Amino acid sequence: MAAPSKVAAALKAPDRAIRTEIMADVMRRHEASDGACTFAQIAAAGFSEAEIEAYRDDARGLACGRVEPVLTVPAGRVEGVALVREARAIRARQAEARV
Incomplete structure (x- = not known):
């Protein structure tokens, strides 16, 4: 079992969508030839x-054609990051005014 911090980092990786699609392709390829795809086969593919x-769950969905996983940035994250940036700028200006 992988460390939770490594799993969280993988979920936040900028290339998550690409890697998920590649994993789905690996699953399709092995399912067609062997009837199933194993953990070892996915690891051998470089994951x-x-x-x-x-x-794996999103890749299974893509491989079966069921659901398109949400691989984009959550709706409020961009706005939240902008607000944090603005708050930091305000605090910096206030700190400069005190000095």
């Missing part, structure tokens, strides 16, 4: 244990 834990 770490944390990536396998983080991406």
Whole structure:
């Protein structure tokens, strides 16, 4: 089992969508030839244990054509990051005014 911090990092990786699609392709390829895809086959394709834990459910959905996983930034995150940036700028200006 991968460390929770590594799984969280894999879920936040900028290339998550690409890696999930690649994993789905690996699953399709092995399912067609062997009837099933194993953990070892995915690891042999270059995925770490944390990536396998983080991406496998979304990749299964893509491989079966069921649901398109949400691989974009959550709706409020961009706005939240902008607000944090603005708050830090305000605090910096206030700190400069005190000095």
